[in-house]
Amino acid sequence: xxxxxxxxxxxxxxxxxxxxxxxxxxxxxxxxxxxxxxxxxxxxxxxxxxxxxxxxxxxxxxxxxxxxxxxxxxxxxxxxxxxxxxxxxxxxxxxxxxxxxxxxxxxxxxxxxxxxxxxxxxxxxxxxxxxxxxxxxxxxxxxxxxxxxxxxxxxxxxxxxxxxxxxxxxxxxxxxxxxxxxxxxxxxxxxxxxxxxx
Amino acid sequence: xxxxxxxxxxxxxxxxxxxxxxxxxxxxxxxxxxxxxxxxxxxxxxxxxxxxxxxxxxxxxxxxxxxxxxxxxxxxxxxxxxxxxxxxxxxxx
Numbered sequence: 001x002x003x004x005x006x007x008x009x010x011x012x013x014x015x016x017x018x019x020x021x022x023x024x025x026x027x028x029x030x031x032x033x034x035x036x037x038x039x040x041x042x043x044x045x046x047x048x049x050x051x052x053x054x055x056x057x058x059x060x061x062x063x064x065x066x067x068x069x070x071x072x073x074x075x076x077x078x079x080x081x082x083x084x085x086x087x088x089x090x091x092x093x094x095x096x097x098x099x100x101x102x103x104x105x106x107x108x109x110x111x112x113x114x115x116x117x118x119x120x121x122x123x124x125x126x127x128x129x130x131x132x133x134x135x136x137x138x139x140x141x142x143x144x145x146x147x148x149x150x151x152x153x154x155x156x157x158x159x160x161x162x163x164x165x166x167x168x169x170x171x172x173x174x175x176x177x178x179x180x181x182x183x184x185x186x187x188x189x190x191x192x193x194x195x196x197x198x
Numbered sequence: 199x200x201x202x203x204x205x206x207x208x209x210x211x212x213x214x215x216x217x218x219x220x221x222x223x224x225x226x227x228x229x230x231x232x233x234x235x236x237x238x239x240x241x242x243x244x245x246x247x248x249x250x251x252x253x254x255x256x257x258x259x260x261x262x263x264x265x266x267x268x269x270x271x272x273x274x275x276x277x278x279x280x281x282x283x284x285x286x287x288x289x290x291x
Binding site for chain 2: 036039067194
């Protein structure tokens, strides 16, 4: 086996062939499929919103509360970036602290969403009250579910970090979690505009 | 992954991006509040621009697409472009 072929094999096994890491590639392909998933739900929501306008229900939406929630989620993306930096520099305490903060911010976002849902239900807008309500709760509910999954994933990553699994600078686990979390953030940025602001 | 995932973007840049995201969000809330909570179609292009700007900032900097392999960007954008094409086709009667 020539040196070139051996090098090629080594790079391939290491998952760095052509600069593409297999795990990251898998995550990006997953995120691509998630774009289609949320795209379908969003298309359904916009279709119903345009063809069955419900200004009364739209006026029930609390832009200020949801705006604060948006800021909370954006802040959690920043703490994930700081956690990744800590992992890459083998700073265990910082990693655990920032992942813990991420979990708290994610939980705060879900609490805000719970408040919003509770208020809307109190005013008669429910999952079955209208087409607008159905598509609204389906879309935002699935996003909330993604945040919940992200919180659980952050908890697992935090545990690994606390046990020192990232102490040698191997930050792949944090980076993959981060990609998922940032994607959930991007989805919310789009939903905030298309549902609440327009 | 570690060999090619070291950030080429500094913490200061991340801080600036976060500040920009926060300011844009604040402007959005103030603009929406100035309309008394009622959607104003005249502001829709501005809100769409803000949304696109925020999503691009998160993807480019926080998700490292600015410095990572362009292949990842293509994988991420391809379904989004397909969605736009389908949406445009759906408007053709």
